[in-house]
Amino acid sequence: MTVAGGRRRAGASLSVKMILTTTLLIIVTVVGSGLLNVFNIRRVFDDTTQRQQELFSRGRETLGEIGTPLFARAVQQLLIDRGRDPDIVSLVRETVAQDTKDQDGRKDYGLKLAFVLDLNQNLVAHCYEDAKLECIQGATPHEPVGPALGQLSVTTWQRALEAWKAAADTKGPALVRFDVEAAGSRYRVFAFPVFIGDEPTAAGAIAADRPEARQGYVILGYDLAPIAWFATSAAEQKAEASTRAALYTGAVGALFALIGTLLAIFQGLSISRPIKQLAWKADQIARGDLMARVEITSSDEIGFLGENFNFMADQITILLQQTAEKARIEQELEVARAIQETLVPTADPVDKGALKFAGFYQPAAQTGGDWWTWSELASGKYLLVIGDVTGHGVPSAMITAAAKAACDVARHVHGDTVTVTRLLEIMNHAIYESAQRRFVMTCFASIVDTEARTITYANAGHNFPYLFRSSEGKGEFGSLMIRGNRLGDDRTSKYEAKTTELVPGDVIIWYTDGIVECENEAGDEYGEKRFRASVRKAAALDVGEMRDAIVADATTFFGEAPRKDDITMIIGRIA
Template sequence: MAEIDPLLVRQLRRLGIEDIDEPPDRETWHKVVARISEHYRHVADDRSLLTRSLDLSTNEMGALHRQLLAERDRLRSVVVAIGDALTIFHDAASSQAEPDRPLDAGSAVSTTTRRFAARLGEILSLGGAARGAAGSRDSDEAINEVRVQLVGLGDRLVQLLADTAEKASLKKQLEVARAVQQMLVPGEDVIARGALRLASHFQPAAECGGDFWTFHDLPGGKMLTVIGDVTGHGISSAIITGAAKAACDLARTLERDALTPARLLALMNCCIFEAGKQRFLMTCAASVFDPEDRSLTFANAGHPFPYLVRNGAVRQLASQGSPLGAASSAEYASSTVQLERSDALLWFTDGVTECESAASEQFGERRLRALFQSVATYTPEEARDAIMAAVSRFHGGRPLDDDMTLVVARVL
């Protein structure tokens, strides 16, 4: 007997026919044929279902691929929009460093707002078209979250531009104020008038302050020196300093021979009281040197007392008086001291004595007094340089919190 197909053998055994040497009867045969037909029908159904599943998977994969490409394009557009906004921000910020190029902050902020908002709308509007019917609630929530985040980013960029513009404007104002302040001090490095030789140092702080000093030639070969310090920092202090310098110049012009340090301080007090409205005060020390008898007449308005070194001994030229601007009228008293050849004098502001080391220790008057005493035999410029070198080493080269001004004089 020929070999029977294994599939037929399995079907016969499922029907209970173990003996396959003899052909089955008609009824059994019909059952076998029906079972085989059903088997192949199921195979065809499974193949059809698999084909449909593959088709659906292919379509879904294609839709996902297209959505992924759309999301990639949207992300790329977001990056480009953010890059454009950052470019405008960079241009606005970098223009601060160019003094000849004014910063148009309003235009920069407006341009950034319009461009970023318009581009953001275009990008987000692509979401619905790209998703179509395949969009879901989760996807919509994700897009809304992206929208919120991007709008918040745009707001922060615009705020950064506004803050940068404000800081740039303030920086330019401070630069102007500092330039004006620099004009209030003599440009000469060393000043020689007969028997008196002076050397000065003026170092403004990082923020505009209120130090100034000046000298004037008076009739009879006399010389006036004035040093002052307005309380506080900033543009307002610089303005008060300018008012004080103007009052000093006016008093010198009007009083001429009759000008004394006490009279000068009284006139300056009236000006600063009116200009500062008691919100700003100024300490000041004024001196008049008379070369004829080598005398120094001085008055003080709350300023650190000057030092006088003679034969290695140091003393303070003390004279009492309230700071300028504290009251509408104030009286100041002048004192006179006879100077001798080789005497050394030092005027300074509290920015020198109150500068701090890295350990927050102040330089102090005691240290300054001892240092000046040790360099009093130097020329004024040498003594000035030695003092400032010591102060700089003590301070450690960090940004100053206050202006530093000092004037060294020596009687020849």
């Protein structure tokens, strides 16, 4: 596909990608479903096998718990009578033989091992069934269990003694059980002492000094081979079922993959054609043909996309026009900003011997409504004026220009004899006529007399400047408090003046409300309290450093929160 600039775009087309993606998705879905199906089948077989094994194991357990004491009761009288070893052998043979049965072509022996000992732990009868049932009668006189009976019987008897000893230590029951492995086979063994007249105990079973009630022992070993049969059979069935499921899933998956691929080809082509048309029209617009539009032939998402494309093309045309207009306005705002910066003195500290001061001005937008100025009068007097127009932006900046012009006119007309009250009256008239009460301005005018060490001031609704005076290593705040109407509120407003004496070291802080009312990211205002604390902390610095320290503290508090008002401040110190 050719794109803007005549370059050839490499790579597969959208329709090819859709076909490949859809086919791959179908294959992944089918394979995933097949794997999940096989997994579920295997899990069901595993659960079933486990339940069968648990059920069989519980059956053997129950059989041993009930059958062993019953068998002991059956041989009890025979052991008491003495000399009836053949009868005991016959009973053991019959008990072992009748517990054998066929299961799925295999022989489940059930009770596979059984032997009876006399009261002195010597062999009376022993039966073990494997390919055939073999039973032997103990020697006369009776002898202990020995290797001639096979390692299984020796191990079983040793384990029985150990189990009785452990049960005796914990006061456990006389019937003990344990598992024994021999020649690849597992057995669940139950051992029980034969007592007469008294309750059988584990301690009595192993006592070297034979209790009178002890008449002998019975040991029964049940075959656990069917547990392995269950596992082997389940594994074979599980493998067969898994193979069938995989083949079935593969066949169905192939069919679905074929059908899905054909549908994907059809759908991919129906979608890619109108998109290619959109791309062609976009290329025309990129080449400068802003009148290029697509033809809408459907009401689906593609048609909706075409309508939005045409709307976008219309908006691009409008946006280009608006961008040009915005660029023109931005240029004019930059000019207005440059002009306003000439209305405010530079940030360099001013040193007039007995009076040192430094100002700070930061608008909230490109242009602002705050303003300050100063002038040197005769006989060591200095005029300092600070003001704040309602709002900020270009309209407020125009009012500050009118205020600056009125201040300059007052200085020109009255020269060094200008007073703060006359200055505010002239400025009030000028702002009233200029803004027609749509905008007003707070203003504080002051004249510092360095020879008389006084400050004379008048206020037009502005914040009261702070007077910070150090005494005995501490510092106290005072205010240059006087009230008056805002400039532009009333054409006939009159203002009063007040004079305060100053002493060396006094710090005067003129400021607008922006620094105390601006908020941080949490919505908390900087506030008068933090402002005074910052002034107190930096009071020992030079005026320029003091100004910078206060501004830095406020800036840290504001963080990344946007400023909602202009910030203007003058720091003055009496030497």
